[in-house]
Amino acid sequence: MRTIGLVVALSVASLCGAATQPQLRFAWKQVDYTWESPADRENAIKDGKFVQAHNLPLGLARWKNKLFVTVPRWKNGVASSLNYVNIDGPQDQPLTPYPSWKDNLVADSAKSLPSNNSIISVFRVYVDACDRLWVMDSGLADILGSPNQVTGPSLAIFDLKTDQLIHRYWFKVDDMKEDSFFANVVVDVDKDTCDNAFAYIPDLGGYGVVVYTLKENDSWRVSHHYFHFDPLAGQYNVGGIEFQWTDGVFGLALSEPRENGYRTMFFHAFSSTKQFCVSTELLRNYTKINKEEAFHDFKLLGDKGERSQASASFYDPKTNVLFYTQVNHDGIACWNSKKPFTVENNVLLFSDPSLYEFPNDLKVDDEGTLWLLVDKLPRFIYKELDANEVNYKIYSVSTTALIARTACEA
Template sequence: MLHIILLCALAATSLGAELKEAFSWKELDYNWPNAEFKENALKTGAYDPENNLPLGLAVWKDKLFITVPRWKAGVASSLNYVKIGSDKSPKLTPYPSWDSNYLPSEKETTSQDPQVTAKGRDNAPKAEVTTETLKDNSTVVSVFRLWVDKCDRLWVMDTGLADILGSPKVYAKPSLVIFDLMTDKLIRRYFFKDSDVKENSFLANVVVDVNPQYCDNAYAYVPDLGGYGLVVYSFKDDDSWRIKHHYFHFDPLAGQYKVGGVDFQWTDGVFGIALSKIESDGLRRVFFHALSSTKEFEVSNKVLQNETWATSAHNFHDFKLVGERGPNSQASANYFDERTGVLFYTQVNRDGIACWNSAKPMNPDNTDLIASSKDVLEFPNDLKIADDTLWVLSDKLPKFIYKSLSSNEVNYRILNIRVDDAIRGTICG
C-alpha cells in the first residue's frame, strides 16, 4: 500500500508531521544594489516579477542555490542563492554577482553565426538566428539545473537561451560554467561542441561524477531531453562526447500530464540522472529516465567514461532496464542517497515525492509515495540531498507556462525533511 505522510497542507510552515516548508514565495524578488537599480529594471522590462519562476536547487554549506530560467522576458538573475535559516520569503542574491547575471542589450552586442538551435517547450517558437556576445565567461544566461560536487565546485548548465516562450534569443552555445565555491571565482567555462548538439537539442541538467580524492578526474553527465542523447564531459581532458541509445527517448504512452487542472502533453526524453555510491570495484551505477516515461534504466559509469566504447554501435546491451515505477509516475528529477541506498524522485502527475530501495527489484509494489499535496507539491520540479536532508522545490510550472499564476497566492516552495524521517514507515525504510 502507498504510504502517505502528507494528509493535508493546512499549516503554512509544515506538511504533515515532519516535512517542513523552509521557504515560500508569491513572487520572487532580489537583493538589488539599490532602489534606483530595481526601479530602472522594472521600467525597462529587465525585471518582470511574474515571469521569475524558480526551477532548480542545490545546497552547499549555508547557501541554497536557486535557478530562475529565462522562460520569459524580465528575469532579473538566473543563478542565485539564499542563506539557509533566513526569512521565509527571502530575496534572492545573484551568484556570483549581479554583473555575471547581466544580459547585454542588442546595442551592446555583436551578431555571429550560431552553431546551435533551441527547442524549449514543444509549442515554443524557434530561437532567432543570432548569437549575442557574452560580456565574459562568467556570464550566466539561463540555468535550469545545477550541481554541487564533493570538491566544493558549482557546476552550472547554462542553456545560453533567453525568453524561451516569447521571442527566443541564443546568447551563446550551451555550456558548463564551473565555479570554485570557496572563492566564488570562475574555474572554467566549456562550450559544447557542434557534434554534441542536434537540431532539437535542449541541454538543461547536469550531474557530476567525481571521487573527492581525485577532483581533476571529474565527469559531467548532461542529458539532452529534446535531442534524446547524453553528453559526457571530462574535466581532466576538457573534452566531451555524445552518446545515443533507444532508452534516452520518451515513452509515447507516458506523455500525458494533468497538473494543477492543466492538461498537456510533453515529449521530453532523458532528463533525470542519479549516481549510486562507489561500489567495491570503484564503479558507480548511473540511473536515468526520460521525463515522459515511467521506467528507470541504468548503465555503468565505466561505459559512459570510455569515449571509444560509449560512442560505438556495440554498447547497446550495456544499458539495462531497472524496472517500472507504476502508472502516472513521471519524474522530473531523482537523487540517490548513498547512505541508505534509496532513490528519491519527484512525481509530477501525483503532486508528490516517491522512493525506491535499490536493494529490492523496482516495481510498483516496491516503490512508495512518501509525500503528496495538490497545493504544496503542485509540480515538484527538483530535489537534492545534502547532509542527510532531502530538499524539494515545487513551482506550479504548468500553470506558469500555459495559464498564469496569481500574485495573491503562494506559488513557489522549498521543503525539506531528514532522509531517515522521509522513509520511516515506508517500504523504502
C-alpha cells in the same frame, strides 16, 4: 484506472509516511532580488530587464549555508538566473545573484556573452564533493517568447570557497542535435581526485547524454533508445491543466562507487514511467568501445507505475534510496536500490496538490537532508500565476525520517 498494485503502494505509503512531513523553509508569492539600490530595480523594470511575474524558481542545490536557486529565462525580464538564499534567513527573503549582479543582469536581446563569468539561463546546478558548483547554462533567453540564443550551451564551474569561475566549457557541434536542450547536470568525482571529474548532461530534446571530462577538457555524445520519451507517457494533468510533453532523458542520479570504482547512473526520460540504469564505466569509455555490444549494457530496471513521470531524481548513498519527484501526483516517491524494482517497492512518500503542485527539483545534501522545490510550472507556462497566492516553495526533510516504516527503509 490505476493498477491494483499501484493503489496498494500509494495507500501503504500514505499511511506509513504520514508521521514525517517536509518542513516549509522558503515561500514566495513572487520572487525579488537583493538589488544594489532601489534605483537599480526601477531602472531594470523600465528597461524590461526585470518583469517580476516572469521570474520562476526551478532548480536548487545546497552548499553550507547557501541554497542555490535557479531562475531560467522562460520569459523576458528575468533579472538573475543563478542565485542563492541563506538557509537560516527569512522564508520570503530575496534571491542574491551569484557570483554577482553584473554576471546575471543581461538583456534578453544580447547578441553575445558580456563576459566569461556571465550567466544567461540555468535550469539545474550541481554541488560536487570538491566544493565546486557546476552550472549548466543553456545560453537561451526568452524561451517561450522570442527565443534568443545569446550564446551556445556551456558548463560553468565555480569554486564555492572563493566564488570564482574556475573553468567554462563550450559544447562542441558534435555534442548537439537540431532539437538539443541541455537543462541538467550531475557530476561523478571523488573528493581525493578532484581533477578527475566527469559530468553527465542529459539532452532532453535531442535524446542523448553528453559526457564531459574535466581532466581532458573534452566531451562526447552517448546515444541510446532508452533516452527517448515514451509516446504513451506524454500526457500530464497538474493543477487541473492537461498538457502533453515529449521530453526525453532528464533525470540522472549517481550511486556510490561500486567495487570496480565506477558508479551506477540511474536515468529516466521525463515523459516516461520507466527507470533505467547503466555503469559510468561505459559512459566514460564510450568512444573506445563497440557501440553495438554496449547497447545491451543499458538496463531496464522496471516501471514505476501509472502516471509516475518524474522531473528530477537523486540517489542518497546513506540510505541506498533513489528519491524522485511525482509531478502528476504532487509529491515525492522513492525506491530502495537494495530491493527489486517493482510498483510495490516504489513508494509515494507524500502527496498533496495544495502543498506540492509540480515538484520540480530535489537534492539530498551531505547531511542527509532532502531539499524540494515546488513551483506550479504548468500554470506559469499555460495560464498565469496569481500574485496574491504563494506560488514557489522550498521544503526540507531528513531522508531517514522520511522513509521510516515504508518499503524504502532497509
